[in-house]
Amino acid sequence: MKSLDQSGQGYDDDHIECINYAIAQRAHILNASWGGPQYGEPLREAIAAARNHGILFIAAAGNNQLEGGPGWDVEQIPNYPVCYDVDSIVGVVATTRNDDLAFYSCYGSAKTHLAAPGGSYPPSSDPKVNGVYSASYETQTSYAWKYGTSMSAPHVTGALALLRSYWPYESAVELMNRMLRSTDPLASLNTKCQTGGRLNLKSALTGSWPARPYNDGFANAVLLRQPIQPPYVLTAVGNNVNATKELGEPNHVGNPGGRSVWWTLLPMYNFQAELTTEGSGFSTLLAVYTGNTVSGLTQVAAHAGACGASQVNFYAQSGVAYRVAVDGLNGAAGTFKLTVRSAWPPTPLPSLTFSLDTVERTAGQFRVRITGPVSAQVIVQRSLDLLVWPEEAYATVTLGGTGSHDYVDASATAALGFYRAKILSPGRQNSCNTVGYVDLQAPPGHSFIANPLNATDNRVITLLPDVPEGTTLYHWDDTTDQWIINVFDLGEWSLPDLTLSPGKGARLRNPLAGPLALTFVGAVAQGYGVNPVDNGYCIRSSIIPQAGRVSTDLLMPILLMNDERLWRLMNGGYVESKFSDGVWYTFRDGSWQQEEPTLNVGESFWSYRNVGLWWSRNFLVWP
Secondary structure (H helix, E strand, O other): OOOOOOOOOOOOHHHHHHHOOOOOOOOOOOOOOOOOOOOOHHHHHHHHHHHOOEEEEEEEOOEEEOOOOOOOOOOOOOOOOHHHHHHHHOEEEOOOOOOEEEEEOOOOOOOOEEEEEEEOOOOOOHHHHOOOEEEEEOOOOOEEOOOOHHHHHHHHHHHHHHHHHHHOOOHHHHHHHHHHOOOOEEEHHHHOOOOOOOOOHHHHHOOOOOOOOOOOOOHHOOOEEEEOOOOOEEEEEEEOOOOOOOOOOHHHHHHOOOEEEEEEEEOOOEEEEEEEEEOOOOOOEEEEEEEOOOOOOOEEEEEEOOHHHOOOEEOOOOOOEEEEEEEEEEOOOOEEEEEOOOOOOOOOOOOOOOEEEEEEEEEEEEEEEEEOOOOOEEEEEEEOOOOOOOOOOEEEEEEEEEEEEEEEEEEEEEEEEEEEEEEOOOEEEEEEEEEEEEEEEOEEEEEEEEEOOOOOEEEHHHHHHOOOOOOOOEEEEEOOOEEEEEEEEOEEOOOOEOOOOOOEEEEOOOOOOOOOEEEEEEEEEOEEEEEEEOOOOEOOOOOOOOOOOOOOOOOOOOOOOOOOEEEOOOOOOOOOOOOOOOOOEEEEEOOOOOOEEOOOOOOOOOEEEEEEEEEEEOOOOOO
């Protein structure tokens, strides 16, 4: 795929077309050896859509376009796409054959991540001395000796592709962490990118690097620069997936947390600082300290915010190093945004949300209470697949004097629907959560079902309070390899407190002669979700309520090993201990023996494997 013409020029529409094609073809990694100064929301949205499909986006930091001109800090003079606030972007700066930062290369202590060879300027009389032999835009087959961050980015892209072949079961976030932790630190890169290091592929492949964030540790804190250009805002992205807590580290905001990562804010001037984690994929803990050791810190400000976002405000003084910890409430993990702005008075945190305890599905209608700022104009959007969200408003409502509105969709006749909301003015705000409903038709006899939405209470007594007498749920106990049998008899479940959370599944026996209608309501699981698929037998479903091919679309890892993988999708074909009308799907010798199995929303499947794995999804409705 190539989005540049024969003169090396390209436009956002061309890049978006390529990104959408890559999504359709289920690519894993994209290389972007291009960029410019113009912010384009459609391009950002395309990159964010690819991110929700598990695609990493490798972006060149950019060069000074003047021959021999010096590169600049992209956090003061932005380049795009490297400066978009999307957590799947890996920014790459250029180094020379002597491991110096290339003179022409742009950089950014938080916006870029690592360096890779990009060649030098001016070129030597022998281009092999200073150049990089690279594919060129002149034709489909051209190669030439060149220099630039456009040469650096493909080194990282190829390295990640190789890492993925070594660890196919790891998520995109984990592969990125593994690569960043294995870089070689260079004095020339100190404060120029997050790791201060240059790519080392051998180290990434052979070292015992855990797939933890680079800044999992006080000593590896990433530098945050004070924004000194209008509008005086800097947003960095990061993650605390697999992060740990150090000996002597305090409980941030008084919560045990346990998955902290570290940043250091070094103000150039005194300013009223505001730090927020708005737009993160999980409930964060945000704390600011002074001090030089993790066990000798003095707290400046701390907050655990509602709606997942934390915010602190404090007077920051030049010359003082402020230690910033981002952790997860009660050990939550995922990707996050960390925004620094000069703001007084404080910027209000987003509060637009759907009240989960008011979600209701009755007779072709969907009801939910929307809460937020008093008198705000709210646009409601609806999607049928969590992929396509029409730009035009599905409904427009006004929050009343109490800051709430009881929204009713009287035309909710589709079998499933998902709702999000936003305020355009005053002050753009996206809803903190996304809610919806899923209607299922369980066939007579046995089938495998799943709860596709996270309700306020995922116990069977709440999810399925009124089903026909004799309805039976068979929960598989992964520890004992036995069925736990739950029967609805005389208006009660025999085991009412058994839970059916998103990602799990159960075998359902419908005693009726016809289909049994089931309805699930709740919130869409978002952030970095992990679903353990055990060795041996287990029953699982997608955490995210989406339909598709189990691996290609829903991103379940497949281990390319010699041991056999057996899959069983159940659609009314299970009779006691014997399989009848169902289908076995076998993965063997690197390919599916039949077509790849496809799941419907609300459907679970039977899995048998010799080696367990983690099924991860990094999904945001507003990425």
